[in-house]
Amino acid sequence: MLKGKKILLGVTGSIAAYKAAFLVRLLIKAGADVQVIMTEAAKGFITPLTLATLSRHPVLTSFTNSETGSWNNHVELGLWADAIIIAPATAKTISGFATGYSDDLLTAVYLSARCPVFIAPAMDLDMYRHPSTKNNIDTLAGYGNIFINPGFGELASGLIGDGRLAEPEVILTTLEKHFSVKSTALGKRVLITAGPTVEPLDPVRFISNRSSGKMGYALARAFAYAGAQVTLISGPVDLTIADINLHIIQVETAEQMLTAVQHYFEGSDLIIFAAAVADYTPRYVASQKIKKSMPEMELELKKTADIAGTMGKIKKDHQLVIGFALETENEKENAADKLARKNFDYIVLNSLNDSGAGFAHDTNKISVIDKKLNIQEFSLKSKKEVADDILEIILKKWSES
Template identity: 70%
Template sequence: MNLKGKKILLGVSGSIAAYKSALLLRLLVKAEAEVRVVMTQSATEFITPLTLSTLSKNPVLISFTKNETGEWNNHVELGLWADLVIIAPATAKTLSKCATGLCDDLLTAIYLSARCPVFFAPAMDVDMFKHPSTQDNIQKLIGYGNHFISPEHGELASGLIGDGRLAEPENIVKILDDHFGKRPVAAAKRVLITAGPTVEPIDPVRFISNRSSGKMGYAIAEAFAAAGAQITLISGPTHLKTSNPNIRIITIETASQMFHAAQDNFGANDLIIFAAAVADYTPRHVAEQKIKKQGDSMTLDLAKTTDIAGTLGATKKPGQLIIGFALETENELSHAQDKLARKNFDYIVLNSLNDPGAGFAHDTNKITVIDKDKNVRQFDLKSKDEVAQDILNIVIAKWSEA
């Protein structure tokens, strides 16, 4: 893991979710990070300093001085010591104090002194989290360059259901690990990815779609976000979710909506990856009411949808890279090479439905990557997360050459 040997300062503020800080601490230590814990006074009402000091193998710091000796807990040294500060849970009060520079305790003083990345993982009731003052403080802290790990949706201590649960410790550790795994060349890049199917309505009940799950596109988004890139993910209907704060999702349903979203964002990105399975045709007329069953047959009048990749590929600017996907069932290589040339791609990722475990719905994929110079690279059957890493490595190598 990338956390090995990293110096992590874990801040714990006063929330019922503070019990999860012990689980988070245990995972960080297991990843071989060196962890020091700083608690607010109110946090000690939810979990004991003894628990966290035992797990971290370091004294837990709470106040500016050590009461028994009067020795100073130097917030400046602590801020400079850390490779990363993570405040989890971060209460509405702690967010407010950090946003306004009010450092009336050791934790907030360390925050103001830190030169390393600072991550906030909020935990509070849903109405507190959604209150404009909390959201303003979050936006202010993001504007200062801090990172946020979004709270999760679920049942809260109040009994309400909504956003506000502290992110699970496993998810927090993954985000922190990904942070240290960032590739410098990717950190300044912006990436646009399309994923999932489109849904073309026939009437209010029926639609035309395909078997795409979106798993490949989402895996690519996570891989590039973990490398440090800023991601815009245009997603058709899917049950999938993302965990990385570097990923901004635009949800769409139809091919037309996907085209307009892609067109609006195309020019601002360094890399565009067309991984979505877009409908080639859509009903020319959508019935306003459910179509009743009549007769033995039914004819649909279909109109061709806009070729998103081809249309936008024709407008590619110098320095932009475009990767397309081709799912084929016959003459796979020749069809993929033709598509690569027609749509002005730099690379095309070919998968064949003739390969077991490849294509739609699977957690695995088997790809062949072809570039515009007709170089062909074949890969073994792998998980889609591993396939995403292979695609990332190809792009990183290309960016590094430039």
């Protein structure tokens, strides 16, 4: 899976840096082209000569080469790589990535990268457990970076716990799995809706809901990283995402979302309706701000278009459609009914009765129901992990067809 892949390995200042030599050997044996970037601190634990010999490329440690006067172009390096691995990743480097504080070549390359980034932390137990480290890791995971969890065992301090750099074989397997998944999704066209819609009352007020868009954006990131060409139609959210395989269309109202979906639907292999579309919109929209002049105000509403139901009627046999159902009672019965009515292939059920699920959370707990009413239930996970679970279901379906 790694033959011919361009892998950039970032090595930072941890006692575990010696494991980078073993990782480079494994990557080379797997057929990868490996370029190593070291921080200054890393040079105190393993020499650049060792990693240069094993990788068959000069190791880069700074923006310029003082001997030749040449410039190590961080933008070109970031665009060159098919994947970046940071192993070991110290608390300092993770903090720099999370905040965008670019004081070395490695961080500048990371900020320029458009490929998947795998981060393998290595630090002492208390550093790993510290809230600032956890916040930085959560931030980077939210950006779509892939964390390879540290191992449990004796640490350099003598403490026992999490913080050991994952073994090189584990890192290699994680990378191979990523590229094996990517081959299945490569060339597939995926359409995803995300976030709320806003239905205006007047120039300053609107009707909406509590959807944050996090689930839809996590799905867009997962499928884009897997190699699919993703079109994300997004309502107003406070989220950002960037990927070479991703095209984002911003909309506000249910009507605008319907128009955008209709434009891209026919050319899509997979459609995921993750947006929380408003069920009703004001019948009349005031052209000027409504004044607070009356003790009461009646608001007349009309139904919005049923986007998922409308598109379900014209779905072709080769297309897969996934819908979402957020329920508060009779969850599975209501989800199964919606699955049939809207001609979905799968429906993702989450319940507001489950702590940590639903709108605004960074986590979700789902059940996935297919047309034959088979149910796969998943535990509470981060929305990134939930997106990966849904991705795996679709990749399996594609591989069988």
